Amino acid sequence: MEADRIKWNMRFESRESYLGERPSPFLAREILRIKDITPGLGALDIACGEGRNSIFLAQHGFRVVGLDISDAGLAKGVQRAQSAGVTVDFRRVDLDTYAINGTYDLILNFNFLVRDLIPTEIASLNPGGILLLDTIMASDQMLPARNPSYLLQPGELARLFDLYDGEVLILEEVIDADMPTARIMFRKN
Numbered sequence: 001m002e003a004d005r006i007k008w009n010m011r012f013e014s015r016e017s018y019l020g021e022r023p024s025p026f027l028a029r030e031i032l033r034i035k036d037i038t039p040g041l042g043a044l045d046i047a048c049g050e051g052r053n054s055i056f057l058a059q060h061g062f063r064v065v066g067l068d069i070s071d072a073g074l075a076k077g078v079q080r081a082q083s084a085g086v087t088v089d090f091r092r093v094d095l096d097t098y099a100i101n102g103t104y105d106l107i108l109n110f111n112f113l114v115r116d117l118i119p120t121e122i123a124s125l126n127p128g129g130i131l132l133l134d135t136i137m138a139s140d141q142m143l144p145a146r147n148p149s150y151l152l153q154p155g156e157l158a159r160l161f162d163l164y165d166g167e168v169l170i171l172e173e174v175i176d177a178d179m180p181t182a183r184i185m186f187r188k189n
Contacts, residue, residue: 004069004094013072021080023056024110026134026183030170031060037169037187039128040105046121047095047112051077051088058086062106065089067098100124109133113150115160122164125188130169133157134183137173152182165189 022028041062045054048066050073057064058081066088068074074090081088095114103126109117113135121131138151154173161168161184170185 004096011070021050021052023053024134027053027056027108027110027132030132030185031056034106034130034132034185035060037128038105038130039126042102042104042126043106043108044100044104044124046107046109046117048077048090048108049073049111051080051090053108053110054088054090055081055084055086057106057108058088059084063089065091065104067091067093067095069094103129105129107131109135111135113152118160119164122166122186122188127188129188131186131188132183133186134181137175137180137182154182157182157184161186 043057043062043064045057045064045066048054048068049070051066054064054066054077066074066077068090069092071092074092077088077090081090095112095117100120103124105126106129107121107125109121109131111134118133125131136151138148138153154175158168158171164186166186166188168184168186170183173182174180
C-alpha cells in the first residue's frame with residue numbers, strides 16, 4: 001500500500017492537474033442517460049484520483065463517495081469540490097484490500113483495473129444500478145510502458161460481463177487512439 005500511495009502522490013503532485021479537471025468524456029456523454037435510468041442517486045467512484053468524475057456527479061445531484069489511495073489526489077479533490085460548491089465524501093483506502101460497504105445506484109471504475117474487484121462492484125449495485133468501467137487496453141504502444149496485467153485484452157470486457165445477471169447497455173473498444181480503451185455500461189437486474 002505505501003509504495004502505491006507514494007507513487008500516486010508523486011504523480012498527482014507533479015502537475016496542477018494529472019488528468020485534468022473535466023470529467024471523463026464517456027461519463028459526460030452519458031450523464032443524462034445515467035440520471036434517467038439509475039434507481040437513485042448514490043454513487044461510488046473507484047480510484048477517483050483528484051475527484052474530477054466525483055465532482056461532476058455531485059454537480060448532477062449524486063451523493064458521491066470517492067475512493068483513492070493518494071492523499072495528495074484526494075486533497076486536490078476536496079479543494080476542487082469546495083470551489084465547485086459541492087460535497088463529496090472522499091476516502092483514502094487501499095483498493096487491493098478494501099471491502100465496499102453498502103450498495104450504490106451508480107459505480108464508476110475508470111482507469112483502474114483489478115479484475116477481482118468487478119464481482120464485488122456488481123454485488124454492491126442496487127437492483128437496476130449501473131456500473132461504468134472504462135480502462136486501458138493492451139496495444140503495441142501500451143505494452144512496453146505498462147504492466148500487462150492492468151490492461152484489458154480485446155473482447156475481454158464482453159467475456160467478463162457475460163457472467164453476470166444484467167444488461168450491457170454500451171460496450172466499446174477504441175483501438176486506434178493514442179490511449180486505446182475499452183468501456184462498458186452495465187445495468188444490474
